[in-house]
Amino acid sequence: xxxxxxxxxxxxxxxxxxxxxxxxxxxxxxxxxxxxxxxxxxxxxxxxxxxxxxxxxxxxxxxxxxxxxxxxxxxxxxxxxxxxxxxxxxxxxxxxxxxxxxxxxxxxxxxxxxxxxxxxxxxxxxxxxxxxxxxxxxxxxxxxxxxxxxxxx
Amino acid sequence: xxxxxxxxxxxxxxxxxxxxxxxxxxxxxxxxxxxxxxxxxxxxxxxxxxxxxxxxxxxxxxxxxxxxxxxxxxxxxxxxxxxxxxxxxxxxxxxxxxxxxxxxxxxxxxxxxxxxxxxxxxxxxxxxxxxxxxxxxxxxxxxxxxxxxxxxxxxxxxxxxxxxxxxxxxxxxxxxxxxxxxxxxxxxxxxxxxxxxxxxxxxxxxxxxxxxxxxxxxxxxxxxxxxxxxxxxxxxxxxxxxxxxxxxxxxxxxxxxxxxxxxxxxxxxxxxxxxxxxxxxxxxxxxxxxxxxxxxxxxxxxxxxxxxxxxxxxxxxxxxxxxxxxxxxxxxxxxxxxxxxxxxxxxxxxxxxxxxxxxxxxxxxxxxxxxxxxxxxxxxxxxxxxxxxxxxxxxxxxxxxxxxxxxxxxxxxxxxxxxxxxxxxxxxxxxxxxxxxxxxxxxxxxxxxxxxxxxxxxxxxxxxxxxxxxxxxxxxxxxxxxxxxxxxxxxxxxxxxxxxxxxxxxxxxxxxxxxxxxxxxxxxxxxxxxxxxxxxxxxxxxxxxxxxxxxxxxxxxxxxxxxxxxxxxxxxxxxxxxxxxxxxxxxxxxxxxxxxxxxxxxxxxxxxxxxxxxxxxxxxxxxxxxxxxxxxxxxxxxxxxxxxxxxxxxxxxxxxxxxxxxxxxxxxxxxxxxxxxxxxxxxxxxxxxxxxxxxxxxxxxxxxxxxxxxxxxxxxxxxxxxxxxxxxxxxxxxxx
Numbered sequence: 009x010x011x012x013x014x015x016x017x018x019x020x021x022x023x024x025x026x027x028x029x030x031x032x033x034x035x036x037x038x039x040x041x042x043x044x045x046x047x048x049x050x051x052x053x054x055x056x057x058x059x060x061x062x063x064x065x066x067x068x069x070x071x072x073x074x075x076x077x078x079x080x081x082x083x084x085x086x087x088x089x090x091x092x093x094x095x096x097x098x099x100x101x102x103x104x105x106x107x108x109x110x111x112x113x114x115x116x117x118x119x120x121x122x123x124x125x126x127x128x129x130x131x132x133x134x135x136x137x138x139x140x141x142x143x144x145x146x147x148x149x150x151x152x153x154x155x156x157x158x159x160x161x
Numbered sequence: 162x163x164x165x166x167x168x169x170x171x172x173x174x175x176x177x178x179x180x181x182x183x184x185x186x187x188x189x190x191x192x193x194x195x196x197x198x199x200x201x202x203x204x205x206x207x208x209x210x211x212x213x214x215x216x217x218x219x220x221x222x223x224x225x226x227x228x229x230x231x232x233x234x235x236x237x238x239x240x241x242x243x244x245x246x247x248x249x250x251x252x253x254x255x256x257x258x259x260x261x262x263x264x265x266x267x268x269x270x271x272x273x274x275x276x277x278x279x280x281x282x283x284x285x286x287x288x289x290x291x292x293x294x295x296x297x298x299x300x301x302x303x304x305x306x307x308x309x310x311x312x313x314x315x316x317x318x319x320x321x322x323x324x325x326x327x328x329x330x331x332x333x334x335x336x337x338x339x340x341x342x343x344x345x346x347x348x349x350x351x352x353x354x355x356x357x358x359x360x361x362x363x364x365x366x367x368x369x370x371x372x373x374x375x376x377x378x379x380x381x382x383x384x385x386x387x388x389x390x391x392x393x394x395x396x397x398x399x400x401x402x403x404x405x406x407x408x409x410x411x412x413x414x415x416x417x418x419x420x421x422x423x424x425x426x427x428x429x430x431x432x433x434x435x436x437x438x439x440x441x442x443x444x445x446x447x448x449x450x451x452x453x454x455x456x457x458x459x460x461x462x463x464x465x466x467x468x469x470x471x472x473x474x475x476x477x478x479x480x481x482x483x484x485x486x487x488x489x490x491x492x493x494x495x496x497x498x499x500x501x502x503x504x505x506x507x508x509x510x511x512x513x514x515x516x517x518x519x520x521x522x523x524x525x526x527x528x529x530x531x532x533x534x535x536x537x538x539x540x541x542x543x544x545x546x547x548x549x550x551x552x553x554x555x556x557x558x559x560x561x562x563x564x565x566x567x568x569x570x571x572x573x574x575x576x577x578x579x580x581x582x583x584x585x586x587x588x589x590x591x592x593x594x595x596x597x598x599x600x601x602x603x604x605x606x607x608x609x610x611x612x613x614x615x616x617x618x619x620x621x622x623x624x625x626x627x628x629x630x631x632x633x634x635x636x637x638x639x640x641x642x643x644x645x646x647x648x649x650x651x652x653x654x655x656x657x658x659x660x661x662x663x664x665x666x667x668x669x670x671x672x673x674x675x676x677x678x679x680x681x682x683x684x685x686x687x688x689x690x691x692x693x694x695x696x697x698x699x700x701x702x703x704x705x706x707x708x709x710x711x712x713x714x715x716x717x718x719x720x721x722x723x724x725x726x727x728x729x730x731x732x733x734x735x736x737x738x739x740x741x742x743x744x745x746x747x748x749x750x751x752x753x754x755x756x757x758x759x760x761x762x763x764x765x766x767x768x769x770x771x772x773x774x775x776x777x778x779x780x781x782x783x784x785x786x787x788x789x790x791x792x793x794x795x796x797x798x799x800x801x802x803x804x805x806x807x808x809x810x811x812x813x814x815x816x817x818x819x820x821x822x823x824x825x826x827x828x829x830x831x832x833x834x835x836x837x838x839x840x841x842x843x844x845x846x847x848x849x850x851x852x853x854x855x856x857x858x859x860x861x862x863x864x865x866x867x868x869x870x871x872x873x874x875x876x877x878x879x880x881x882x883x884x885x886x887x888x889x890x891x892x893x894x895x896x897x
Contacts, residue, residue, distance in 0.1 A: 009404070026404050030424045038423055043371040044364025046545075048496050049577040053827040056496055085364035094363060101362045105354060105793055108801055109227025109546030110361035111370075111497045117362060136835040143827060145496045146227060146546040147804030149838040151797065 013078040016040060017087030020078060028074035033057045035073060036084060044085025044114045048143070055115035055142035059084050065122035085114045088121060097121045100159035101152075108146030115142045120156045129160055176213035178288065178319075178328040180281040208260060208281035209238065211289075215307050215320030217242065217249045222262030223274035224254040225357075226517055227546035228798060228857055230270050232355045233790045237275050240348040241282035241341060243304040244319070246356070254519045254541025264518035264620070266549065266672060267642070268758070268855025271790055275853065283338045284330050292322045343788065343849040350849060352793035369515040369544035369553075370500045370574065377502060377570040378407060379423040380563040381430035382626070383416040384583060387440035387820035388668075392416055396434035403429045410566040415629035417559065419567050423574060441819035443667050450487055453591045453663065459615050460662040465648035468655035473606035479597035482695060486594070486684035488865075488883045489814040491587040492824070493673055494832060497545025498580035499552030503560035504570040509536045514557040515544025521621055522554050526561050529627040529634055548805070549641070550622050550671035552584035558626035578825040585622045585671035586815060588614045588640055592684035596653075602696030604707065606655040609688075611647045611681060614640045614666035622671045640670035643677025646862065649685050650715065650752045651707035668815075668822065674805065675861040678754065683883065686749040686866030690733065691879060697732045700748050700870065715752050715759050718783045718846065722748070722761035725844050726781040733870065734877040742769050745875025749863035758786040758859040759846075762803075764839075764867035768875045770894065773887035777807050777839040777868055782860055784843065787851035796843050798856050803841050806864035808833035814884050 011024045016036065023035050031050070036042045036059065048056030050069045057069040060083040061076065076082065089095035094102065097117050107113050116139060123130060123138040130138065135156045144152065210218045219238055225231040231251050239246045252258050254265075262274045286304065293309040294300050296317055303310050307319045332338065343349075360366040385392070392414045400406055400418060405425030410417045416435055420426035444452035474481055501514035510532060516522045519539035527534040544553060552575055560573040575583075591612040597605045617637025627634035644660045693703035701723055708715055722728070728748070735745055747764050765779040780803045789795055812831055816824045824830035865883055872890070873879050878897045882889055 026422070026425060027428065034422070034424045037371070041373075042364060043367060046368070046497060047370060047574065048498075048545075049827060051577060051826055053577075054496060085362075089363055091359040091363050091365060094359070098362045102354070102358050105358060105797060107355070107358045107361050108229070108797060109496075109543075110358070110366065111227070111368060111495075111545035113362055114364065133836075136838075139835045141834070143496060143832060143834070145494050145548075145805065145832065147801035147808075148797070149804055149833075149835055150800050150841055153835070153838075 014076060014082060015078050015080065016082045017084060023073070025073055029072045031069050032059070032071040032073055032076055033068040036068060042084050042086055046111055046114055048112070053143070054112070055119060056112050058115040058118040060118060060122060063122065063125060065119045085117060088117065095121060097124065097156070097159045100155040104151050104155040104158060106148060106151035106155040108148045112142065112144045116144070116152050120159065124156070124160055132157065176323055176325045176327065178211040178285055178323055178330065179207050180209045180284050180330045180332060181207045208278055209285055211285060211319055211323060213320055213323045213325065215248060215318055217244055219249060219251045219278060220259040221251060221253045221274060221278065222260045222520065223270040224265045224517060224541045225543055226265055227543070229355045229357070229791070229794045231357065232353060233271055233794055234275055234278055235356065236348045236353055236790055237279050238282045240346050241279050242286050244307040246348065246353065248307060256519050256523045256539045261520040264521060266517060268753070268857040268859060270855070271853050272757070272855045275790070279340055280332055280338055283340045284332050287338060288328060288330050289319050289322055293317050296322065346849070349788070349790050350847065351791070353791055355794065367542070368497065369513065369542040370497050372502065372513060372542045373572070374502055374504065374570045377572050378419050378421060378567065379426040380417055380419045380560060380571040380573045381426040382559050382573065382579070383418070383430050383433055383435055384579060385414060385437050385629070387437065389440040389442045390414070390437040392435060393438055394436040399432040399434065400429045403432060408567050409433065410563055412562060412566070412630040415562060415626055417563050419563055419571055443817050443819050443821070445819065446817055449589060449667070450591055452667070453589055453612050457664040458661045459664045462644055462660040462662060463657065464644055464660055465656055465658045470606040470608040470655040470657035473655040474595060474597045474608060476597070476605070478600065479605060481595055481597045482691060483595040484688055484691060484881060486592045486687060486881045488590040488680040488683055490589050490668065491673055491809055491813050492581055492815050492830060493548050493551035493584055494830065495545045495547060495551055495580065498575040498577055499556035499584065500544060500572070500574045501553065501557040501560040502570055502572045503557065503564035505561065505565040505568065508532070510538070510561055510565070512537065512539045512557050512561055513542050514539065514553045515542060515547060516553045516557060517547055517550065522557055525554065525621055525624060525634065526558065529558060529624060529632045530561060530565060548674040549676060550585060552580055554622065555583065555625040558624040562626050562630060581825045581830055582822040583625055585638060585669040587673040587676065588666040588670040590680035592681070594684060594688045596688065596692055598692065598696065602698065604653045604692055607649065607653045609647065609658045609684070611660045612663060613643050613660055613677065614670050615662035615664060616640060622669060638669050638671065640666070641672025641676035645754050646678040646681045646685070646751065648755060650750070650755055651689065651704070652709055653707060667817070675858040678858065678862045679806070679865065682751055682862040683865040683869070686863060687869045687879070687881070690747070690866070690870040690873065694733050694873065699730045699732055701728055702730065704750055712752070714785055715750070718759040718761045718785050719750055721844060721846065722763060722781060722783040725783060725842060726763035728763065733874040735874050737877070741771055742767050743875040745871045745873070747867045747870025747872070747874055749867040749870060751859060751862045753855070753859035753862065757854040758784070758856060760784050760860045760863055762860065762863045762867040764871040766868060766871040766875060768872055768890065770876070773890035773894070775811055775868070775872060775885055775890060776837070777811070779840045779842065780867070782841065782843045783846060784856065784860060785846040785848065786854040786856045786859070787848050788853040789845060789847045790853060792845055792847070795845060795856050799843050799860050800841050802858070802860035803864055804833060804838055806861045807839060807868070810865040810868050810883055811885050
């Protein structure tokens with residue numbers, strides 16, 4: 009059993025583990041009890057597990073624990089905003105009702121927030137391109153694009 | 162109306178009003194065709210309770226599969242009962258608490274489940290009014306926000322009326338309670354924001370995949386490398402070396418690992434060295450349709466028979482057209498793989514899962530483990546989007562088996578490969594059609610044969626764990642009511658539609674959104690288009706010519722669609738415009754199951770003639786499902802219907818070899834991505850005074866055919882095999 013520290017949503021947290029190759033997602037969900045990042049594929053194909061590491065949208069399901077340490081700032085959907093004080097992207101998703109089941113929405117919001125941090129006014133094509141590797145099965149795409157546009161306005 | 166108010170031991174202790182249905186077996190589904198089995202309320206018959214604080218608890222056997230139905234059901238109850246939305250709590254899919262309202266399927270949650278709740282709410286409101294009349298000494302009462310007012314002065318709240326008394330109201334479905342006049346609805350018909358969205362977009366929502374119970378271990382099942390393979394030998398030594406691995410569980414061909422952490426369970430399962438027998442039970446996929454055609458037919462269901470189609474087809478001078486359509490095997494592809502937790506203690510099982518049918522799952526798990534259903538409780542926890550019977554029940558069975566073996570609660574989270582490889586599939590569908598026309602192009606006969614798997618006696622799918630462990634489960638998996646919409650809405654003089662029910666189908670079948678109705682409508686609406694083109698008639702005009710003129714709502718849907726899409730009246734195909742990228746438009750129509758929701762669709766497509774790539778650029782939808790509860794929620798569903806089905810039409814096909822499914826991830830079973838999503842224009846036709854009908858499925862039924870007909874319009878080439886991959890498009894263009 010080994011132990012290390014991570015910085016998650018602004019807090020330093022100790023983490024114990026058996027295997028340094030364990031993906032970060034399992035730490036966030038099972039050890040820290042977070043519900044934002046979701047397990048979707050474990051292969052980096054769907055985007056449901058997306059978190060920010062130093063502001064970059066990263067697939068936590070294929071990010072080994074060994075590659076992150078306390079110097080890296082990990083932010084999850086919970087760290088972005090709350091129901092009372094949502095981040096502007098979260099607020100835009102509420103305003104556009106851009107959710108069906110909502111399981112993929114973590115990835116959609118985290119990916120979009122990272123996009124808008126770099127590009128304040130993306131075109132529709134740029135939004136679709138940025139989300140091209142985030143899968144939604146319910147077919148919420150049209151609303152998601154509208155929400156990202158609203159957040160960028 | 163027959164409401165009785167009496168004291169009884171209340172579900173919530175003293176001080177409550179409870180509405181239940183009086184007759185356990187008299188609640189019937191609203192489907193007029195008699196296809197759905199009657200809903201029986203054998204477990205818990207209470208639908209609604211108001212406690213002495215005025216809090217309303219709704220007990221819904223129908224569950225939210227990611228459609229927002231918990232908001233819509235609250236709207237129905239809040240409006241009928243005159244209480245604010247936020248006073249309503251909703252308990253869903255708990256076999257101990259909620260009535261058995263049947264599976265959450267077939268687009269009947271609002272249509273059937275919601276209307277039962279509306280009755281319960283209406284009865285509760287009337288009972289409260291009667292109590293208030295006694296207390297306030299007048300019948301001249303108004304209600305708002307759970308407070309009854311007499312003449313604008315004297316007031317009493319529901320909470321005060323209930324006090325420490327217990328009211329039990331029994332409803333008799335044969336004597337429905339009078340509901341409010343639709344013109345008085347204030348919440349129904351409005352785009353009320355969904356109650357679950359703020360938590361879902363901030364990571365505060367608990368999906369089944371997020372749900373945990375104290376003292377829980379993690380389980381992982383080792384899947385055989387081939388369907389039907391026998392487990393010959395297991396070497397546990399490497400798995401045992403992984404620190405968290407607590408147990409290896411073997412039961413027949415069922416092999417699983419239980420560990421203290423999820424990652425250790427995954428590593429433990431990977432480290433097990435299992436030897437399996439060779440098994441090749443699947444047909445050669447390259448010859449799938451020959452296989453389907455050669456499969457033994459156990460039953461022939463004639464789903465419509467008008468006049469004498471055979472005679473008309475054989476008539477001298479009849480011009481006969483024939484075509485065969487096929488529709489690939491699809492997987493559900495929920496973004497979150499199935500997940501469940503089970504706790505087995507003192508001979509009793511508690512199961513948490515995202516099953517769309519917890520009451521049925523309860524019976525299945527009881528049968529599998531040899532328990533009395535009384536000793537099994539199944540609790541619904543919302544999971545990732547569910548579009549039919551996917552792997553949730555199987556994950557529940559995995560967890561139950563492991564929990565029973567280890568004696569502690571066990572959580573089973575399926576992998577992506579488990580979900581793609583082992584959830585039950587939408588079966589392959591093959592359709593032969595022929596029709597005859599007279600010298601003037603009028604249709605004289607329509608004759609179709611659908612090759613679809615048989616339906617077993619029970620409405621359940623066999624549980625994978627039970628099959629592997631050799632425990633009892635459904636012998637024939639139910640594929641859904643896939644005969645629906647084999648019959649057609651068009652009034653041709655001679656029609657015969659037949660479903661040949663096949664003894665077997667390559668993979669475990671189940672229902673996926675719009676089961677059968679999508680495949681059958683695809684063939685029918687494309688073939689109608691073929692007849693219109695052969696007669697050189699505009700395809701919209703052709704449909705209108707053969708629709709029942711008395712069916713005004715259907716005709717209105719199509720006429721409004723024509724206006725919405727600025728439909729240009731002309732036969733298909735379009736005159737060749739030349740160039741590499743050609744454009745076309747196609748139309749399709751359904752009256753769902755021939756008795757309810759009307760939908761029309763126009764697709765606009767572009768076809769690249771050199772690559773064979775189809776781009777669906779735009780969809781227009783007109784939709785009449787009667788009274789609309791939540792217009793924005795409805796639009797959300799319709800957008801989902803379009804986008805998911807564009808994906809199914811253009812891209813999706815489950816691949817397998819002779820042993821097993823080989824589409825085990827999103828690369829080998831891709832779905833539509835953002836850049837390929839069409840623009841969608843929707844016109845809702847609200848009919849506040851009509852019954853509300855379902856909307857989760859009907860629009861999806863006509864998406865494949867609208868696309869197909871648009872491709873024909875653009876290219877003059879008729880595609881008859883879904884999915885429409887570039888390779889198939891190119892080969893069809895070369896062949897023509």
